[in-house]
Amino acid sequence: MRVVVPFAAERPKTRLDGVLSPAERVAFAQAMLADVLEALEEGGQTPEVLATAPFDATAVSGVSAGTGSVGSPEVPVRVDDRALTPAVNAVLEASEEPVAVVMADLALATPAALGELFAAEEGVVLAPGCGGGTNALLARHPDFRVDYHGTSFLDHCERARSIGARVGTVDSFRLATDIDEPTDLPEVLLHSENRAARWLRAAGFSLAVTDGRVSVRRGGE
């Protein structure tokens, strides 16, 4: 099985621009990527990064430096500067084995949660994200292709049906929680102790509760 982790190397996490500088967004995104790769490796997988551009992983404390490597020195990085959908479809088209695609911003991912994805036996297995996205998928059927625009979860269900593939879903809060916006940051501090959580804490973020709702605050703000 190929396990691909797409990564927007150049301008990651633009929706966090209200709370993080461009350089901070790169560092935080790389911390999340490293957490995802580590969870995959701990689960016995051999992930590869599908990056929009070459990148220097030294921005993340605790991540091995190297020529494009992240986490353990063995993780290969393939560069494809196309948008997410055509880049992933190129991998699907070129692969003769099943392909898993796991988003790089699943900061809560654990080997156990990802294991549910890999253990499922359907032709197409989908882990929905909050808001109708597809945060992780496993395509065993050779004709499956992705379309990440809009409510991709529904589109992927429909596409699987159209090629006669059985669809499985993974019911995981950890896989459903992609970290895109400031309102997602509390989940990292609540449910992880890994690199992304440590990066946020080192950058001064902590949980704040106002009117019964949780958010993050930074430093003495």
Add this chain to the structure above:
Amino acid sequence: MRVVVPFAAERPKTRLDGVLSPAERVAFAQAMLADVLEALEEGGQTPEVLATAPFDATAVSGVSAGTGSVGSPEVPVRVDDRALTPAVNAVLEASEEPVAVVMADLALATPAALGELFAAEEGVVLAPGCGGGTNALLARHPDFRVDYHGTSFLDHCERARSIGARVGTVDSFRLATDIDEPTDLPEVLLHSENRAARWLRAAGFSLAVTDGRVSVRRGGE
């Protein structure tokens, strides 16, 4: 095991006031309650409703009417007009058997997802909600008490530790998704075909995708 579903019968779902009238919020909340009760019953449990006031369940099409009954006529309704935390703690104090507490707004709940909660063997089992809440819990330890204010998931973990109870967690997107705000409504349309989803559709709601983000729209708006 006692399985308790707290329900704010009088003014439910106030945070949906921008999109639903007071009467609609009652009907939608009762539809979600009926879905949760049905999922519990299909999973072999015998739930009871812990309501803030007596209520008339006839607002929900497809739900049996009766003197305070919802769903199947056998579901008992206990009224306690106190706030959620003291009302649930009164049940915990009075019960000699394990107690599960499942929120009434888990419109995506399925027998399988709830089954993970009941199958866990720790002294305290928690299903976290988005934003640090506790959407479902199972207290096997007799000294466990709840505090739903703020980030209750962390508080419940701490409380369990303080009484020497082992803590288990249930990693479920379906149980993590409580339907509180307009931005939660797409999840119901995306991932359920049950009463709450049918109620939304009958009220004219449908999915809308704008700038790659999903929301709901109503009628021809």
